[in-house]
Amino acid sequence: MFHGPIDAEFGDVLDMPSLLEVLAQFSSRPRYAFMVLNLIAQVAKADGSAGPTIIADGASVNLRDWLCDALTPMGQRDPRRIALQNKVHAELKNLGQLPKVEDEARSVVDDEVRSRLRSSGKTNVSRAVSELVKAGLLKRHYQGYRVDHHNRGAKRHAVYTLAEAARGLMRTPPRRPTPVARAAQGELLFG
DSSP: OOOOOHHHHTTOOOOOHHHHHHHHOSSSSSHHHHHHHHHHHHHTTTTTTTOOOEEEEEEEEEEEHHHHHHGGGGTTTTTHHHHHHHHHHHHHHTTOOSSSHHHHHHHHHHHHHHHHHHHHOOOHHHHHHHHHHHHTSSEEEEEEEEEESOOOOTTTTEEEEEEEHHHHHHHHOOOOOOOOOOTTTTTTOOO
């Protein structure tokens, strides 16, 4: 049904079933691509752009690193992840770098596993983003040290911008604070 990127087919109008159909056509892993698109939409500015860094837990983090870290919990029960944890534990133990205290040892192993997963995760995120760009849902450029450019390098980092059709669909409305019930004079409020 769809033969080209979504902007050519839909313009600014896109609904969720159409988005899922586009992802199924353009992505080898549509669920993963949808999660990446959703995470980018969550941190995007009003103009639809996200990156090259975002503020997470009070610190400035590279967008691709944040995406990798956000997607890491998806593979917690994967046998390959468990095997990697066991391998890292054995390697650190053989090198004598594993602390004796169990909580500290678990923390050291988790940090090393996270570091290894981040490097492979960046490849997965880049592949998903390339498929989203091909589908017309995202635009990508690189920003950084010297000058903005469509190619990476020279200390430039990725900036992703949601296409108009995807921006309207993926943006979550700002949360409204829930009204606080007020007690009338002389009454007690039980919550």
